[in-house]
Amino acid sequence: IAGITQAPTSQILAAGRRMTLRCTQDMRHNAMYWYRQDLGLGLRLIHYSNTAGTTGKGEVPDGYSVSRANTDDFPLTLASAVPSQTSVYFCASSDELGRQYFGPGTRLTVL
Amino acid sequence: DQQVKQNSPSLSVQEGRISILNCDYTNSMFDYFLWYKKYPAEGPTFLISISSIKDKNEDGRFTVFLNKSAKHLSLHIVPSQPGDSAVYFCAATPSFDRGSTLGRLYFGRGTQLTVWP
Numbered sequence: 001i002a003g004i005t006q007a008p009t010s011q012i013l014a015a016g017r018r019m020t021l022r023c024t025q026d027m028r029h030n031a032m033y034w035y036r037q038d039l040g041l042g043l044r045l046i047h048y049s050n051t052a053g054t055t056g057k058g059e060v061p062d063g064y065s066v067s068r069a070n071t072d073d074f075p076l077t078l079a080s081a082v083p084s085q086t087s088v089y090f091c092a093s094s095d096e097l098g099r100q101y102f103g104p105g106t107r108l109t110v111l
Numbered sequence: 112d113q114q115v116k117q118n119s120p121s122l123s124v125q126e127g128r129i130s131i132l133n134c135d136y137t138n139s140m141f142d143y144f145l146w147y148k149k150y151p152a153e154g155p156t157f158l159i160s161i162s163s164i165k166d167k168n169e170d171g172r173f174t175v176f177l178n179k180s181a182k183h184l185s186l187h188i189v190p191s192q193p194g195d196s197a198v199y200f201c202a203a204t205p206s207f208d209r210g211s212t213l214g215r216l217y218f219g220r221g222t223q224l225t226v227w228p
Binding site: 004033035040041042043044045048058090092097098099100101102103104105 | 117120143145147152153154155156157160200202204215216218219220221
């Protein structure tokens with residue numbers, strides 16, 4: 001069982017470019033989440049999805065969009081990357097007890 | 112506005128001794144609390160949780176204590192081991208946000224635990 005997979009592992013991106021971070025889970029969890037982790041700021045929620053077909057904004061949604069076409073996939077798109085989006089991005093899903101399971105992360109650098 | 116606070120960014124403990132990591136919250140609607148552990152270059156992993164109907168939950172070397180009146184929880188690790196060195200995140204979720212699939216977690220900023228030999 002892979003759990004949560006994320007791709008790419010890391011990426012260097014020029015400012016202004018479009019980028020999609022991929023996230024796939026094989027646990028059939030309904031709820032999925034995207035976080036960014038920045039030094040000293042912990043984990044901040046970008047977007048979430050309670051079930052396929054629905055999405056919602058977290059605390060730092062600006063500059064990001066998500067889609068949830070099916071249960072397994074939850075891609076995060078940066079339409080026009082800016083240097084302040086340099087961060088480590090984590091995708092997660094949660095089980096029926098509320099425990100979230102995280103992917104290994106994508107380290108993104110925007111120059 | 113940080114609803115979950117971990118006021119100690121770091122903690123250093125000798126191997127074999129007790130590690131106590133603290134967490135405070137401000138939202139009285141939070142009723143489920145979790146601790147996550149994170150190693151460098153890996154995603155956070157679930158460690159232990161506690162519901163607001165309890166004041167203690169124990170799992171091996173890890174015990175979480177909840178003081179609802181003080182809006183405070185703590186994670187005790189006994190005995191501490193060098194492999195416990197990691198960043199520990201406290202998280203909480205409110206009952207009204209849980210619905211059928213349980214809702215978003217509010218995370219603290221983490222405490223870096225270092226266990227030295």
